[in-house]
Amino acid sequence: MPPRHETEICVIGGGPAGSGVALRLAQLGHRVTLVERAAFPRAHIGESLPPSILPTLTALGLRDRFERAGFLRSHGSILYWGGEFERRGTSPGAPGLLVNRAGFDALLLHAADEAGVAVLQPARAHRPRRTTKGWEVPLRGETPQTIHTRLLIDAAGKQAGLARKFRRCSQPLLALYAYWQPPPGFGPETRVEAGEAQWYWGALLPDGTVNATIFLDPARAAGLSPADRRDLYLNLLAQSTLLSPCLDTSRRGHVRSCDAASYAEQTPPAAHLLRVGEASFSIDPLSSQGVQSALGQAMQTAAVAHTLLIRPQDTELALTFAADRQTERIRTHATLAADYYARRARHHPNPFWTDRATPPDWLATPPPDLLVTAPPSDLPLRLSPEAALKPSAIQTETLIRPETALTHPNLNRPVVFLDGLRIAPLLHRLTPGQSADAIARRWTNQTTPERAKKLLTWLWRHRILIPAQNVR
Numbered sequence: 001m002p003p004r005h006e007t008e009i010c011v012i013g014g015g016p017a018g019s020g021v022a023l024r025l026a027q028l029g030h031r032v033t034l035v036e037r038a039a040f041p042r043a044h045i046g047e048s049l050p051p052s053i054l055p056t057l058t059a060l061g062l063r064d065r066f067e068r069a070g071f072l073r074s075h076g077s078i079l080y081w082g083g084e085f086e087r088r089g090t091s092p093g094a095p096g097l098l099v100n101r102a103g104f105d106a107l108l109l110h111a112a113d114e115a116g117v118a119v120l121q122p123a124r125a126h127r128p129r130r131t132t133k134g135w136e137v138p139l140r141g142e143t144p145q146t147i148h149t150r151l152l153i154d155a156a157g158k159q160a161g162l163a164r165k166f167r168r169c170s171q172p173l174l175a176l177y178a179y180w181q182p183p184p185g186f187g188p189e190t191r192v193e194a195g196e197a198q199w200y201w202g203a204l205l206p207d208g209t210v211n212a213t214i215f216l217d218p219a220r221a222a223g224l225s226p227a228d229r230r231d232l233y234l235n236l237l238a239q240s241t242l243l244s245p246c247l248d249t250s251r252r253g254h255v256r257s258c259d260a261a262s263y264a265e266q267t268p269p270a271a272h273l274l275r276v277g278e279a280s281f282s283i284d285p286l287s288s289q290g291v292q293s294a295l296g297q298a299m300q301t302a303a304v305a306h307t308l309l310i311r312p313q314d315t316e317l318a319l320t321f322a323a324d325r326q327t328e329r330i331r332t333h334a335t336l337a338a339d340y341y342a343r344r345a346r347h348h349p350n351p352f353w354t355d356r357a358t359p360p361d362w363l364a365t366p367p368p369d370l371l372v373t374a375p376p377s378d379l380p381l382r383l384s385p386e387a388a389l390k391p392s393a394i395q396t397e398t399l400i401r402p403e404t405a406l407t408h409p410n411l412n413r414p415v416v417f418l419d420g421l422r423i424a425p426l427l428h429r430l431t432p433g434q435s436a437d438a439i440a441r442r443w444t445n446q447t448t449p450e451r452a453k454k455l456l457t458w459l460w461r462h463r464i465l466i467p468a469q470n471v472r
Contacts, residue, residue, distance in 0.1 A: 017277025
């Protein structure tokens with residue numbers, strides 16, 4: 001019989017999402033085992049991290065470690081999109097990071113190991129089985145063993161397993177990429193460009209190479225031999241304004257490819273099984289937020305798992321929170337990517353752009369019905385009948401806990417805080433028919449007059465406060 005390995009939480013997959021959730025749960029005092037099938041370092045496409053990832057690295061206690069790792073600093077990006085050049089993020093402030101993903105992932109996994117996570121690598125999980133007490137996870141490898149765990153977290157990427165039910169969130173997309181000697185003057189700005197029926201991404205990496213990637217409809221490469229696929233890549237690269245100078249240098253290695261379409265897992269989270277990273281949702285690369293989303297979701301999933309294990313009375317609350325944030329994440333990124341494709345489609349309406357210019361029907365949401373102006377100061381107001389204060393969930397630093405939240409069709413999620421203030425006590429104090437000025441004055445015992453007016457205007461513009469005579 002294979003040796004028995006007891007743990008509280010088993011994480012399958014050692015990418016940013018898996019390592020991140022394992023690290024956070026170990027920091028919260030749990031016994032965590034992580035199973036990763038590949039030996040590190042491993043090659044992985046995707047190397048541009050925006051400055052907005054730094055707060056998450058700080059929360060994980062990793063910012064100093066990653067800033068000392070020798071990754072390049074990026075203070076902006078160069079876009080050639082919709083027929084216009086644009087530079088972004090060149091103002092002073094915290095820079096983004098241009099990383100080698102092999103090194104980034106290995107550094108994150110090593111941090112999890114140092115925090116007390118039992119890292120089994122390389123090891124392959126084979127058909128986990130549900131038991132009355134949790135899961136049995138058989139491992140295949142040089143030293144077969146069986147993991148017994150209360151909670152299983154699937155962070156194994158897009159690979160099949162654990163009864164996955166993926167649904168496509170975008171049109172098919174293929175990435176063709178290669179690494180190049182950098183052309184003269186190729187600085188540490190990320191480059192993004194729209195082509196005829198494809199788009200380009202490029203960045204300088206810490207090892208001194210340039211990653212030049214082309215995203216296109218996979219039908220254009222279907223059935224091609226490796227040599228023909230290489231020629232397709234080179235011909236398309238020659239059409240790029242920002243990346244074609246790479247052709248005047250030398251290519252490092254072969255032209256590679258990978259599926260770059262967006263998918264979402266459809267099975268709901270359960271008290272015994274959670275999913276994180278690309279096992280849960282893979283983002284269209286046009287948003288350039290894959291790693292950031294994975295680490296942010298890892299923090300959320302750790303809070304959900306911690307709640308499930310130490311506050312079982314809040315299980316339903318935590319699982320509802322996880323499901324709602326998953327839906328919100330999918331819709332937000334689908335809309336963001338569609339907006340970029342639509343911007344190009346207005347200038348170049350061929351099928352590659354127009355087919356991707358709107359989210360799939362199942363993700364489409366009507367735009368909020370917002371007002372532009374502030375309410376007249378003497379206008380009597382009341383709470384809209386479409387608004388409600390309901391029990392909801394929020395994420396704290398460590399847990400998912402209940403709160404009273406505002407809901408309304410114009411809000412994409414329940415709102416607990418506005419400008420740092422709890423909204424429920426403010427709305428509970430409303431008297432129908434009070435003027436806008438009177439409401440703002442009444443709130444000044446909890447905040448400043450300026451913030452009270454700002455909150456009132458926000459509620460008016462979102463049609464949460466409406467004219468008292470309005471029966472809508």
